[in-house]
Amino acid sequence: MKRNILLNPGPATTTDTVKMAQVVPDICPREKEFVALMRELEEGLVKIVHGDLDVYSAVLFCGSGTISMDICLNSLLPADKKILVIDNGAYSRRAVEICEYYGLPHIDLGMPMNSLPDLGKIEGVLQENPDVALVYTTHHETGTGLLNPIREIGALVHKYNALFVVDTTSTYAMRPIDIAADEIDFCMASAQKGIMGMTGLSFVIGKKAAIEASASYPKRSYYCNLYMQYEYFKQHGEMHFTPPVQVIYAAVQALKEYFAEGEQAKWERHKRVFSAITAGLKELGFQIYMPDEIASGLVAAALYPDDPNWDFTKIHDYCYERGFTIYPGKVENMGMFRLCALGAIDEADIYAFFEVFKEALAANHVAIPLKQR
Ligand SMILES: *Cc1c(COP(=O)(O)O)cnc(C)c1O
Numbered sequence: 594m595k596r597n598i599l600l601n602p603g604p605a606t607t608t609d610t611v612k613m614a615q616v617v618p619d620i621c622p623r624e625k626e627f628v629a630l631m632r633e634l635e636e637g638l639v640k641i642v643h644g645d646l647d648v649y650s651a652v653l654f655c656g657s658g659t660i661s662m663d664i665c666l667n668s669l670l671p672a673d674k675k676i677l678v679i680d681n682g683a684y685s686r687r688a689v690e691i692c693e694y695y696g697l698p699h700i701d702l703g704m705p706m707n708s709l710p711d712l713g714k715i716e717g718v719l720q721e722n723p724d725v726a727l728v729y730t731t732h733h734e735t736g737t738g739l740l741n742p743i744r745e746i747g748a749l750v751h752k753y754n755a756l757f758v759v760d761t762t763s764t765y766a767m768r769p770i771d772i773a774a775d776e777i778d779f780c781m782a783s784a785q786k787g788i789m790g791m792t793g794l795s796f797v798i799g800k801k802a803a804i805e806a807s808a809s810y811p812k813r814s815y816y817c818n819l820y821m822q823y824e825y826f827k828q829h830g831e832m833h834f835t836p837p838v839q840v841i842y843a844a845v846q847a848l849k850e851y852f853a854e855g856e857q858a859k860w861e862r863h864k865r866v867f868s869a870i871t872a873g874l875k876e877l878g879f880q881i882y883m884p885d886e887i888a889s890g891l892v893a894a895a896l897y898p899d900d901p902n903w904d905f906t907k908i909h910d911y912c913y914e915r916g917f918t919i920y921p922g923k924v925e926n927m928g929m930f931r932l933c934a935l936g937a938i939d940e941a942d943i944y945a946f947f948e949v950f951k952e953a954l955a956a957n958h959v960a961i962p963l964k965q966r
Pocket of ligand 1: 603684731733734735783
C-alpha cells in the first residue's frame with residue numbers, strides 16, 4: 594500500500610497492520626466474541642493513562658474527537674452549577690461554543706494563546722465563583738502547540754472541589770499521562786490520533802464515581818450522554834447503539850502495537866520526529882510560533898515568510914503529490930502552517946519530507962534563507 598506521511602494534526606499515519614485489521618469477516622457486534630473485544634479495548638484505553646480499573650472507566654462513542662468534548666460538557670454539569678473554561682486556543686474556544694449551544698452556564702476565561710495560563714487568575718475565579726462545578730482545559734492546544742500545565746491547574750480545581758475535565762485528544766498515547774498523578778478526573782481522545790487507529794471512534798476516560806453521580810444531572814443530549822453509554826456498557830459490554838465495528842478491530846490492533854512499542858519509547862520517537870521538524874524549519878529560516886519551553890513537542894506552527902512567492906496552497910500541493918501532507922495554522926489573522934509529530938513516522942520520514950519541501954520552495958521561487966516579517 595502507498596505510504597503517505599501525514600504531518601497534519603490527525604488523522605495520523607497508521608501502520609499497514611492497523612489498516613488491514615479492519616478487513617475481517619462480517620460480524621454482528623452483539624455477538625459474545627465482539628463483546629470480549631470491546632472489554633479488552635476499554636481496559637487497554639484506561640491502562641494507557643495508568644488508571645486503576647476499579648476507579649476509572651473508558652466510555653466509547655462513535656464520532657470524531659469533538660464528540661468527547663460535547664459529551665463531557667453536556668453530561669457532567671449538575672443543575673444550577675457553572676463550567677469554567679480556561680480559554681487559550683482554538684480547542685478551548687470550541688468548548689466555549691459547546692457551552693453556548695447547550696445554554697450551559699459558563700465562564701469563558703480568556704487567556705493569551707502563546708504563554709502559560711495565569712494560575713493566580715484561575716484561582717481568583719474559583720474563589721469568587723463557588724458554583725463552578727466543572728473546570729475544562731485543553732492539555733495541548735493543537736492549533737499552536739501550547740502545552741497547558743494540567744497538574745498545577747488540576748490541583749487548584751480540586752482545592753475548590755470541582756471536577757477537572759481535560760481535553761487530551763492531542764497528547765493521549767503520545768506524551769505520557771498519569772490520570773491520577775496529573776489530577777485529571779476526565780480526559781478524552783479519538784482513535785485517529787495518539788493510538789494511531791482509524792477515524793470514527795472516540796473515548797472519554799474518567800472516574801466511575803463521578804459518572805455514576807451524573808445519573809441525576811440534567812440530561813441535555815440523548816445520543817451524547819455519558820452516563821447512559823457507561824451504564825449500558827457496564828450491563829451489556831456493548832455500546833448502546835451500533836459501534837464502528839471495523840474501526841474497533843483496528844483500534845484493538847493499534848493498542849497491541851502501542852503496548853509493544855512502549856509508552857516511553859513511543860514518546861522518545863515523537864520527540865525525535867519533533868526535533869527533526871523544528872531543526873528543518875529553523876535551518877530554512879522559519880520562525881516557530883510557540884517558544885520551546887511551553888511547547889507540547891508534538892506540533893510546530895511556523896509563520897509564513899515575508900516573500901511574495903510564498904503560496905501555502907502551491908507548496909502544499911507540491912508536497913501532497915509526493916506523499917507528504919502539511920496543514921494550515923489556526924491563529925486568526927496570522928499566516929502560519931503546521932507540521933505535526935503524530936503517527937507512525939520517524940525522523941527519516943522528516944528528512945525525506947524536507948528534501949521535497951525544499952524542492953517545493955525552489956520550484957515556487959521562494960528565496961532561501963527566508964525573510965521574516
Ligand atoms: C483533534 C482534536 C479534537 C477533535 O477534533 P475532531 O476533528 O472532532 O476529531 C479535539 N481537541 C483537540 C485538542 C484536538 O487536537
